[in-house]
Amino acid sequence: MKLSGARILLECLKREGVDLIFGLPGGAVLPVYDALYDFQGIRHILVRQEAAAGHAAEGYARTTGRVGVCLVTSGPAATNLVTALQDAYMDSIPIVAFTGQVPTHLIGNDAFQEADNVGITRPCTKHNFLVKDTRELARVIREAFYIASTGRPGPVHVDLPKDILVKEAEFVWPEQVSLRSYNPTYDGHPGQIRKAARLLLRARRPVLYVGGGVISSDAHRELLELAELTQIPVTVTLMGLGAFPSEHPLCLDMLGMHGTYYANMAVHHSDLLVAVGARFDDRVTGKIEHFAPQAEIVHIDIDPSSISKNIKVHVPIVGDCRRVLRALVDAVREEGGEEGLAQAREARRPWLAQIAEWRQKHPLRYEWDDNVIKPQYVIQAISELTRGEAYIVTGVGQHQMWAAQYYRFKYPRHWCTSGGLGTMGYGLPCAMGVAAAHPGALVVNIDGDGSFVMNSQELATCYEENLPVKTVIINNGGHGMVRQWQEIIYRGRFIAIDLDRSPDFVKLAEAYGCVGIRATKPSEVVPALEKAFATPGPVVVDVVVDRWEFVFPMVPAGGANRDMILERPSRAVKEQAARSQTGF
Amino acid sequence: MQNGQEPRKHTIAVLVENRFGVLSRVAGLFSARGYNIESLSVGETLDPTVSRMTLVVRGDEFVIEQVMKQLHKLIDVIKVTDLTDEDHVERELMLIRVNAEPQHRAEILRIADIFRAKVVDVAPLSFVLEATGDERKLEALLELLRPMGIQELVRTGKVAIARGPKTRTRKAEGRRAPRASEDPRVVGFAD
Numbered sequence: 065m066k067l068s069g070a071r072i073l074l075e076c077l078k079r080e081g082v083d084l085i086f087g088l089p090g091g092a093v094l095p096v097y098d099a100l101y102d103f104q105g106i107r108h109i110l111v112r113q114e115a116a117a118g119h120a121a122e123g124y125a126r127t128t129g130r131v132g133v134c135l136v137t138s139g140p141a142a143t144n145l146v147t148a149l150q151d152a153y154m155d156s157i158p159i160v161a162f163t164g165q166v167p168t169h170l171i172g173n174d175a176f177q178e179a180d181n182v183g184i185t186r187p188c189t190k191h192n193f194l195v196k197d198t199r200e201l202a203r204v205i206r207e208a209f210y211i212a213s214t215g216r217p218g219p220v221h222v223d224l225p226k227d228i229l230v231k232e233a234e235f236v237w238p239e240q241v242s243l244r245s246y247n248p249t250y251d252g253h254p255g256q257i258r259k260a261a262r263l264l265l266r267a268r269r270p271v272l273y274v275g276g277g278v279i280s281s282d283a284h285r286e287l288l289e290l291a292e293l294t295q296i297p298v299t300v301t302l303m304g305l306g307a308f309p310s311e312h313p314l315c316l317d318m319l320g321m322h323g324t325y326y327a328n329m330a331v332h333h334s335d336l337l338v339a340v341g342a343r344f345d346d347r348v349t350g351k352i353e354h355f356a357p358q359a360e361i362v363h364i365d366i367d368p369s370s371i372s373k374n375i376k377v378h379v380p381i382v383g384d385c386r387r388v389l390r391a392l393v394d395a396v397r398e399e400g401g402e403e404g405l406a407q408a409r410e411a412r413r414p415w416l417a418q419i420a421e422w423r424q425k426h427p428l429r430y431e432w433d434d435n436v437i438k439p440q441y442v443i444q445a446i447s448e449l450t451r452g453e454a455y456i457v458t459g460v461g462q463h464q465m466w467a468a469q470y471y472r473f474k475y476p477r478h479w480c481t482s483g484g485l486g487t488m489g490y491g492l493p494c495a496m497g498v499a500a501a502h503p504g505a506l507v508v509n510i511d512g513d514g515s516f517v518m519n520s521q522e523l524a525t526c527y528e529e530n531l532p533v534k535t536v537i538i539n540n541g542g543h544g545m546v547r548q549w550q551e552i553i554y555r556g557r558f559i560a561i562d563l564d565r566s567p568d569f570v571k572l573a574e575a576y577g578c579v580g581i582r583a584t585k586p587s588e589v590v591p592a593l594e595k596a597f598a599t600p601g602p603v604v605v606d607v608v609v610d611r612w613e614f615v616f617p618m619v620p621a622g623g624a625n626r627d628m629i630l631e632r633p634s635r636a637v638k639e640q641a642a643r644s645q646t647g648f
Numbered sequence: 649m650q651n652g653q654e655p656r657k658h659t660i661a662v663l664v665e666n667r668f669g670v671l672s673r674v675a676g677l678f679s680a681r682g683y684n685i686e687s688l689s690v691g692e693t694l695d696p697t698v699s700r701m702t703l704v705v706r707g708d709e710f711v712i713e714q715v716m717k718q719l720h721k722l723i724d725v726i727k728v729t730d731l732t733d734e735d736h737v738e739r740e741l742m743l744i745r746v747n748a749e750p751q752h753r754a755e756i757l758r759i760a761d762i763f764r765a766k767v768v769d770v771a772p773l774s775f776v777l778e779a780t781g782d783e784r785k786l787e788a789l790l791e792l793l794r795p796m797g798i799q800e801l802v803r804t805g806k807v808a809i810a811r812g813p814k815t816r817t818r819k820a821e822g823r824r825a826p827r828a829s830e831d832p833r834v835v836g837f838a839d
Contacts, residue, residue, distance in 0.1 A: 186673060187680050191723040194668070211723060245665055245726040369717035372710075 069198040069229040070099040073162070076205040078105055079237055082133050084124060084500055085109070086117040090137025091177060092164025095229035109500055109529050112521040114141045116493035118148020119519075121159040123497030125152075126480045127455055129282065131213050132157070132497065137164040139177030142223075143184060147487055149219045150188035154484025155303060156280060158217035160208045161185075167227040168196060181223045190218030195225065198233040210241040215248030216367040217280055248366060252383035252391055260338070260362045260379050261395035265408045267336035267360075269415045270296045273319065273348075276303030276483070277341015277365060277385045284308065284476045286389035287340065294396060295409045297419055299327040301342050302468055303483040310452070310472040316419065317428070320348040321619045322465040325426035328617070328625045330419050331356050338362045341385040344374040345484070346621075354624035364388045426630055428469050430613065437586050439463060439538045439609040443470035445589050446508060446536065449597060454478070454506040455498045459491035459515025461545040463538035465615045467510045489518025492535060496522055499531040506534065506597060513539040513566050523576035526602035534596045535604045537569055540611040548614045552633060553641050573604035582606045653709040657686065659738060659808045660712075662701040662719055663727040666692060670724045674701060677722065683707065683715055687740075687805030698726065702807045731808050738808040741780045743768070744790070747797035748775045756796060763789045774799060 067075065073096055077085070086109045089097045100108055111117045114136040121132030136145055142163040152159050166175040182194045191211050193204045204222060212220040264270060278287055284307050291298050291314050298308045299316040308315050319327040331337060337359040342348070349355040352375060363370075363377040364385055371380040381388055400408060430440045443466050446454075452474040458464040458481045473479060480498060482490040495509035516537050526533050540547075542562045550558050570580030579599050583592040589607065596603040617628040620641040629637060664670045671690060678685050686704040693700050705715055712730065719728045731738075748756055748771075760767060760777050763785065769776035779789055783806070790798070 182669065183672070186669070187676055196668075243723070246723050367721070369714065369721050373714060 065235055066232045067235045068095065068099065068232050069195075069201050069224070070095040071103075072198070072201050072233065072235050073205065073224070073229070074099050074103050074106065075235060076202055076237070077133065080205070080209045081130065082106060085133045085135050086111055086120040086124075086497060086500075087135035088112075088114055088117060088137070088141060090141055090164060092138035092166060092226045093135060093162070093224065093229070095226065096135060096162075096164075096224075107500075108135075109496070109525065109531075111493065111496075111525050113519065114144035115148050115489075116496070116519055116522050116525070118145050118159065118161060119151070119487075119490050119493035120497030120500070121161070122148065122152050122155075122157045123457065123480050123494035124501045125157050125159050126494075127477050127498050128501050129280075129477065130158075131209055132159040133162070134159065135162045137177065138166060138181065139179045141177075142179055142181040146184060146188060147485075149185055149221060151482055151485040151487045151490065152219040153188050153190065155482065156217050156276060157219065158212040159219045160205075160212050161189075161219060161221045163221065163223050164229075165194070165223045165225040168225045169227070171225065182221070185221040188219075189221045190216075192221040192223070194223045195228050198228050198231040201228065201233070202236060203238050206238045206241050207243065210243075211246065215246070216277075216370075249368075249382045250366070250384040250387055252364065252381040252388035254391070256379055256381045257388065257391045257395050258399065260381060261392060261399045263336055263360060263362060263379065264294055264296070264338070264392070264396055265400045265404055268411060269330075269334045270294075270336040270338065270412065271316070271330050271334040271359075272296050272298040272338045272340060273301070273331065273342055274298060274304045274307050274340045275301040275342025278304055278307040279341075279476045281341065281366070281385040282476070283341070283386035283389050286386055286393060288312075290389055290393050290396070293393060293405065295412055295416065296338070297330060297416065299323070299331060301345070301348055301483075302481060304342065305468055305471075305481075306473040306476040306479045309474055311474075316423075318468050320345075320625070321350065321621070322469065322615050322617065323348075323625075324423075324428060324469070325617055325628060325630060326419055326422040328619075328628060329422045331359075332626045333418075334359045336360050336362070338364070340364045340389065341366075343370045346374075349374065350619045350623055350625040354626065364392075426617075433610065434586060436610040437583065437589060437607060439466050439540065439607075439613055440470050441586065442536065442538060442589055442593075442607050442609065443467050443510065445593055446510065447471045449590070449593055450506060450508065454508050455480070455495075455502065457481070457491050457495040457498060457507065457509045459509075459511040459518075460486045460488045461512045461515055461543065462540070462548065462613075462615050463510055463512040463515070463544070465545075466538070469615075488512075488515040491515060492519050492522045492526075492533065495533040495535070496526055496529075496531050499526075499533050500529070507532070509533050509535040511535055511537050512544065513537055513541065513563055513569075514543045516569075517566065520572065523573060523578050523602060523604070527577040530601065532601050532603075535602070536593070536596070537604065537606050539566075539569070539606055539608050540613070541566070541608075542611060544611070545615070547611070548618075551614070552618070552629070552638055553620055555638065555642065569604055569606035573602075578602040578604055580604050580606065582608070584608045655706050655708045655711070656732075658705050658707065658712050658715075658730055658732045659736070659806060660703045660705060660716065660719070661729045661731055661808060662703060662725060663693070664699050664701060664722075665724040665726065666697050666699040667724060670699065671701075673722050673724060674703075674719065677718055681714070681718060683711065687803075689805035689807050691807075702805070704806050729810075731810060735811045736808050737811060738782050738806050739780050740783065740786055740806045741778070741804040742786050742789075743802045744777045744779065744793060745769075745774050745799040745801075746777065746793050747799060748773060749796075752796050756793070759789070759792050765789065
């Protein structure tokens, strides 16, 4: 059966199980849109700016575990999409992005809306393709989905010249994908797993340090089993939130720059650190020489290049987190036996007691105020009202860190945040993708007043496509995280941070057809949130908070994690922070 | 990460899919991660769907481990081998246009003869020499020609191949594969 390239593309998407695509049309991809006109089974959501299509696809992918898809045109549309691709690349999110391209005979001619798309996206995708023959299209799309979703997941970009979409070819769906140059390792090495199991049984002060890999491989059950079986406390990275229930007694919450005191102290004093699907990012380790100095390190990751990249690892295990943890649980049982396990659990009682002491000494805390809303309180209120069951999406900045610290996570795949790239403006479009993927679910976008306006135009998409995202703006009248750094590290020389003339967010919401609510006093927070969650359709809650509230604990970039700043610092501490500021 | 190992030159052979864009993926990887390529040469293998790159990279053990892993992570890369500590042969081809004043012509020809370099172009005031060899040999040749005045120099970059096993464990291949240095399809650059 001969079909046009555009039709082949849609047939392939259907066979890949794609039910939703986020996009914005333009000259070069018009053949695809024309084919969509009478194609059944794929919903297209029209975004207002191309980066939003990418972030929405990320939100879809993160919360469903399936590949997110976006479709935009050539030139400026493709360059707008680059931020989302790099974002997905750094956070290992499987998306396939299709861009239009000028017809093959015009490539290189500086044609209208031409850009070297594959040249631009090469360093920010797991892989990319320029299709030069309609007959190759089906194979390329099959490979794109396969590469995006297997191994360490990531974004794949497919560039589609217009003539390729118009020309016809025989449609043959390749049942199998075989790439001789790409064979991810899924099963961990049995000898290494045995070695790790013995270390787990022997260690006196072990800590599990888990990241986004546990979420993308759906390893949360195995993680829980391992942690409970061996009584090893668990700390999670920003990307790993939700991989282990926050309310679990073994949960140490987040570690790193804005991690909890007890998590950072536990890692610092550990004698065995088991990293699972995490990559020893600089925001986690702080000064690398002072990170877990006494610990032997076991590192489980599907990407061999993550291992021994930043820190020397004693027992590397390359493989899928879920399969390796499963094997590790079995190996621990076998190696230890009932008796050995009981002994191991007994032997680490003092360690758990020590951690409990740290937790009691410096829990996450903030000063309550009757008149000014504290941002942490807003997060706590959201957490309680949603019972930790909502999908939570954030922008980037202070509000993101407070959300990570104060929201009590119950489930994996319910948390979307831009971890690696730190993309401001990520919240609303990502939340849109989540809402589109989960009709009827409560999706809360916790955003900042700086972050929100970077993609606030997407309120129009939310309204038009009926995506009931509840945006809660933690409005502190400026770029709060920068304000915090300028106060603590740059001696209070504030510049370019105030956003006192932001639009009236309630009116802005209303202008887009959404509902706007404002809270300015602590007593108004819960009623405002309750109203927002009960109102159908997209809502914006503008919560005016204390602009001088900072995120603590804090490790100045380049400092050692044990030197956390726990509260508003004295002059001496600031001087020290300024001096130890060697990173960024 | 701290590592006591001193940086040294490594010769890395990379088999890649012979496809559009592969060279820029490899080159892009090096620039993005701040690794230095000393030389890179690419050519088709016996299998026309596969190309072989020979990279010379300077780095300590830790950097080289990352280079190998990152190369392997590229979807189009089939196999990565560090030949440095294996028994292997390295060659580079060099073309040199050297001043050839009447009083130096015999001397240049003698040097060329000793180094088994070929004269591939003769002009009234210059010769073009073609020389192959490992790095030390080519450096020595250049050193001797320098006093005459080298007008222009072009090098292919290093190519390398592992030596065959010394014991007769495998059947010899029927047809000898052309040496990379003899292969006209080998293109490359050096800096």
